[in-house]
Every structure is written in structure tokens, then in C-alpha cells.
Amino acid sequence: MLGWPSNNNTLIKKLASSDLTGKVSEVKLPGNDKLSFQQSAEGLKIQLPEQMSGKMLL
16 A cells, blocks of 8 residues: 555455455554454455554555
């Protein structure tokens, strides 16, 4: 990910649910609680916080 998405959502296509990938059980960022997410055939959709906490390299 290059930069913080303006809509606070991101999609990781490589983590789409299929017979070849495992099921994601938890998504976290340093300094944050667990993030809301949904894994589908399209990919792993993650709802990010409105702002980054601390300094992160994106």
C-alpha cells in the first residue's frame, strides 16, 4: 500500500478466499485494536482507522 487510502478501505487480492488459501482470523496494525475485515473471492477487504496512529512506513 502506498499512502493512506482516502476511503479508509483497502483490498488485498492475493488473500482472496479459495481452496488454496487459508482463512484470515485477525487483522491488526501496530498501535490499533483489531480491524474489521471481510475475506471473499475478490480478496481481503480491510476497514482502516480514519488516521494512522504513530509513524508507519506505507
